[in-house]
Amino acid sequence: MRRFSLNGALFMFMERGEKLTDDAIWNDRWGPGSRYVLWPRGEYWDVRFKHVKNNKLEWLPVADKPFANENEAWQAAYADWERKLKRLESYK
Numbered sequence: 011m012r013r014f015s016l017n018g019a020l021f022m023f024m025e026r027g028e029k030l031t032d033d034a035i036w037n038d039r040w041g042p043g044s045r046y047v048l049w050p051r052g053e054y055w056d057v058r059f060k061h062v063k064n065n066k067l068e069w070l071p072v073a074d075k076p077f078a079n080e081n082e083a084w085q086a087a088y089a090d091w092e093r094k095l096k097r098l099e100s101y102k
Contacts (some may be wrong), residue, residue: 015041019091023080024049035060035067044094046087051076055083059090 011034012023020041022034030047034040045060047069054076058069072090077083 013040016088017091017095018042019044019046021046021048021084021087023084026050044091046072046091048080048083048087050080054078055080057083057087057090059087 011025011028013034014021020043022030022045024030024047026049028049035045043060046057047060048055048057050056055078056076057072059072061068061070072086077086
């Protein structure tokens with residue numbers, strides 16, 4: 011798994027067949043709690059955002075369809091995070 015944090019979110023890039031561990035999901039030492047996971051699924055790429063509500067973990071999709079490649083998936087993940095940041099800033 012490759013990972014990096016940028017502007018308050020952690021982006022985790024999974025390899026085909028790799029499983030997401032509890033450590034990657036919950037460990038604050040890995041980086042920010044706002045987390046995206048990107049991984050190849052069949053011939054496409056999927057992107058999900060970690061969402062916890064009422065102590066229930068969900069991985070929400072950032073789009074209605076999969077992405078053609080890793081680059082498109084990354085661009086969608088970061089664009090989603092930028093939208094979330096703008097909403098958070100508007101509440102200040």
